[in-house]
Amino acid sequence: MTTIATDAPRATDETAAGGPWHSWISRESRATWLPIIALFILVGCFVAKSSAFLSPMNMVVMGAQGGPLLLISLGATFVILMGSIDLSVGGVAALSAALSGVALHDAGVSHGLALAVAVVFGIVAGGFNAFLVTVLRLPSFIATLASGSIFNGIMLHVLGGMALSVADDDSFADIAGSQFIPLVPNVLFYAVIAWAVLTAAQYNTRFGRYTTAIGAGERVALLTGLPVNRYKAAVFILSSTLASVGGFFLLSRLGSATPSIGDGYLLDSVAAIVVGGTALTGGVGGIGRTILGVALITILSNGLNVCGVSSFTQEIVKGAVIILAVLTTIDRRTLLTVVK
Amino acid sequence: MSREFSTPSPYSRRHFLRNAGIGTALMGGAAFNPVLSSTASAASESYKVAPLHQLLLLSNEWCTIINDAALRAAKVLGLPYQSTTFNLNDSLALTQAQSAAAAGAKLFLTNSMDGSSLGPIAKTAHSLGGYLVNVGTDIPWTSPLDYGPGFSQDFHPREDIGFYGAVRETVRQAVAKFGDKATFFHITGPTGTFADDLRSAAVNHAVSEFPGVKIIGSLPGNWNAGDGQKATEDLISRLGVPNGIIAQNDGSLTGVLAALRGLGIKAGDKVLTCGVDGSTDILRAIKSGRVTATAFQSPAYHGIQAVAHLFDALNGYQFTTPERFVGFAGIVVTKDNVEGVLKRYVDNPNLPFDPRLLSHVISGDNWDPQAPLVPIKYEEYFGVVPKPAGYKPPAAYVASIKSGEFDRVTRQYEAAYKLKLEDFDYPGVKV
Secondary structure, three states, X not given: OOOOOOHHXXXXXXXXXXXXXXXXXXXXXXXXXXXXXXXXXXXXXXXXXXXXXXXXXXXXXXXXXXXHHHHHHHHHHHHXXXXXXXXXXXXXXXXXXXXXXXXXXXXXOOXXXXXXXXXXXXXXXXXHHHHHHHHOOOOHHHHHHHHHHHHHHHHHHHHOOOOEEOOOOHHHHHHHHOOOEOOEOHHHHHHHHHHHHHHHHHHHOHHHHHHHHHHHOHHHHHHOOOOHHHHHHHHHHHHHHHHHHHHHHHHHHHOEEOOOOOOOHHHHHXXXXXXXXXXXXXXXXXXXXXXXXXXXXXXXXXXXXXXXXXXHHHHHHHHHHHHHHHHHHOOHHHHHHOOO | OHHHHHOOOOOOHHHHHHHHHHHHXXXXXXXXXXXXXXXXXXXXXXXXXXXXXXXXXXXXXXXXXXXXXXXXXXXXXXXXXXXXXXXXXXXXXXHHHHHHHHOXXXXXXXXXXXXXXXXXXXXXXXXXXXXXXXXXXXXOOOOHHHHOOOEEEEEEEOOOOHHHHHHHHHHHHHHHHHOOOOEEEEEEXXXXXXXXXXXXXXXXXXXXXXXXXXXXXXXXXXXXHHHHHHHHHHHHHHXXXXXXXXXXXXXXXXXXXXXXXXXXXXXXXXXXXXXXXXXXXXXXXHHOOOOOEEEEOOHHHHHHHHHHHHHHHHOOOOOOOHHHEEEEOOEEEOOOOHHHHHHHHHOOOOEOOOOOOOOHHHHHHHOOOOOOOEEOOHHHHHOOOOOOOOOOOOHHHHHHHHHOHHHHHHHHHHHHOOOOOOOOXXXXXXX
């Protein structure tokens, strides 16, 4: 049996069964509102604890920290929405930063050309992932875990295991750090534009609808004639390209391509996507919510530091908040009935 | 590779190391091939040789330089060489060491993360007639003497001298620039790591010498740039801009500099910074005035000294008890001497130390440690953490102290130290 886990019919059923209150606490409503409520609660707690949390400087800091994570998470959301997963985003971001760094430092290319290097690499990396998943028919979990390892290994060769400094002047750092809009670092500005475009694409284009449909039930999508492999390839290329661009902005922010530059972004991006309300089982959630997850992860991490919470306690609080967020946003009953 | 070595300057160790991965792979292929290895060096014609296996982390400049230096030192001494990356997981290190032993390795060099693999690896080495040298962390209050003759040497940078010196110099300059109430941030390493505990102790010691100076905030930078950047940004958001920032690793100091740049704060002018290790980008940042000081602890020396020690042990040299637990302080690098450090240790395509001079077996009375290498007293090194219940130092160590052997060996080492770390005109050994 195959159940398509779409949001709308379930909400309607619950409305009919339990009235408007039931509707408000339906999974979809929870997924929309609870991250926002959680964000407000978190912000309230941090503001009460430290006035520095809402200072202009900390706004800039949080924006700069959240921008690359949002870029990396956007494409990966489509992959999860489609019922797959991309575990190579950290490796792609790291290798992208390394290639761009070498292009800037050794070849002396312009900043724009270095970004082009990152974009081209992202397309190639995504194409490689798509090949593994659609042609060789490897499960995406294994395929992208392996390709991420390959990308990391290549990155180590490219950098020789050492940090490569690329930004003695401020012009390269300004790509991510300067502000078109006051208090909004450019990296966040660009990431939000990408988020808006992709959100519109998810709900208003065939690409977005088909991606969700494939995630809700790949076999049904195939039987109805959707070109599943083509859409899978497109989604993996989108994911790697955005991760690669995220890596470029990480490079701009840090000023050095270091072997550890992509560390932590894989787990943070998956956490942000799931906390935002996109189900790992696919077909439920979307790009629109990922920005909430990214905001929650970024604010949580920054706020705990700004409020002076000990690093031991921080680990406990982060884990607890993520569990609570996922418990309240994911329909666990659906996980039992969806057949993939 | 030989064409690369003959390339005239400018030449940085980064350029070499980028190609060294390929070189290592080729050497690895040759490592256990008796025909290829027998022609590796003149040394192999008259001395006993055996395959050497290093366990390291390749995504880190410190370890990469150790690997490159050990590879070339092994070539000089005729030891077939191979390395694998254990991702700072001692359990994986043990597995890899056992696999290497099965493939013929007898000599082991490791950069242990927590010391837990050292006993089993030493046992494996000893069972094959081989030896282990560790240049990483120990289980506190343990030494090679606790693991038998297979564990020949523990080598440690003296954070209490080198890093202490870098911090002290930075605080001194901050006091001179901003007054005796200067404020500092402290960017630590991974929480609970013994090596980082040593560094924290060095920081506290140095800062305590300036009574008005305060560390007003501390967060882990986890020895990497990304976490160092985030920790600095968050601390500045919370506490404002300090007069100085002490990072307990040059990787996290790279992140500190990025955070300051991103917030429009001029490093070296508004905020003085310091680190430890001596990574390439930080040495260049000292030259440009953005970093005040770092403790350069020469990862190349870690690799070369260890290989020479293993070579000597294999060839029957009997190391005394004090010689099995040693360390050196490195150089405090500031704007005054950074040019020289870059010249000898970074932009030099040659090995910055001579492995043959570091071998007692080859050099005899001319042996020169080429660094202020000295035996370390356990109390001095492990004193920052409590002794385990019922702790008793090894009998051989106690006897060495009582008989005066420890002091005698210390004096011998000091007398033998002729080629100074600060001899920046030393051209090195072409390999």
